[in-house]
Amino acid sequence: MDFGRQNGNCRVMENGFVLWEISPEECAEPVLLENGDTDMVVHILMLEGLMKVSWRGTPYLLAKDSFSDFIDGTSLEVHEVLEGSKAYVLLFSQSFVKLMLKESLPFPSSYLLRIKTWPVSAMLSETARIFQRRIEAIAEAFTYAPAHVREQMVRCALWMLIMEVANEHIKRENRYAEHVEAGRKGSLFKQFMKLLFAHVREERSVNWYASQLCVTSQYLNRVVKSNSRRTIHDHISAALTGAVIHELENTELPLSRIAENFNFPDQAALTKFFKRQTGKTPSEYRRDHVLSVPFVPLS
Secondary structure: OHHHHHOOOEEEEOOOEEEEEEOOOOOOOOEEEEOOOOOEEEEEEEEEOOEEEEEOOEEEEEOOOEEEEEEEEOEEEEEEEOOOOEEEEEEEEHHHHHHHHOOOOOOOOOHHHHHHHOOEEEOOHHHHHHHHHHHHHHHHHHHHOOHHHHHHHHHHHHHHHHHHHHHHHHHHHHHHHHHHHOHHHHHHHHHHHHHHHHHOOOOOOHHHHHHHOOOOHHHHHHHHHHHHOOOHHHHHHHHHHHHHHHHHHHOOOOHHHHHHHOOOOOHHHHHHHHHHHHOOOHHHHHHHHOOOOOOOOOO
């Protein structure tokens, strides 16, 4: 927020949103954007040129018509913006995003897993132009909307952008699903995923899932890895983590009860597993991610 207030190319919404327009004339000095100890969400639409950034310690090179979905990090490092580059950077606090999406989650189920694996996507030029028009509508709301309705108009324009992003991920998921469905291996992978989400609370053995599908564990693992580039253990860990997160965010059950519900030997085993997967203990996650502020829908 401090960066946004001090930069003439930024538009700021004080409750947790900054739109930064990087123009061809922008100075290429390195920039470190930090949000203290609180996670933030960053979207970057690259229109021209190249930009080098780091997110959670991983470097990324952003090229023309790329779109980045960075989540669950506290800082974005912009190392270099090459001369002639043009981009939009949208910075959100986690609380701002949660308030916007609390009652509506338009993204497909694979969205979080996909962007955590690789958050930068190359898009078709026409898709990038659609995103560009949506972001320009946000900038126009900041500039031209009357003060008494400006925040609502910015939120509406933001929501339209979010829907476009969700639609792009849905189309990608549908194309992926069509590919996976081709042949017996795709069908077996789909059956495994359905079985996993139905039984992850009580079953975490590769042999159990293989026996239910009437194949060997070695064959099932090859099929799963060829379709998703992840092992069965990876999928089991991800699904179990997601299920535990759901409990932490949507219930007030004590950790000992959650450990019991998920067949962990004890609370310490749950804590060890969860921290290995997320970098936080269940208590830390519940403290940092569950909002006490009620959601107020737009009128």
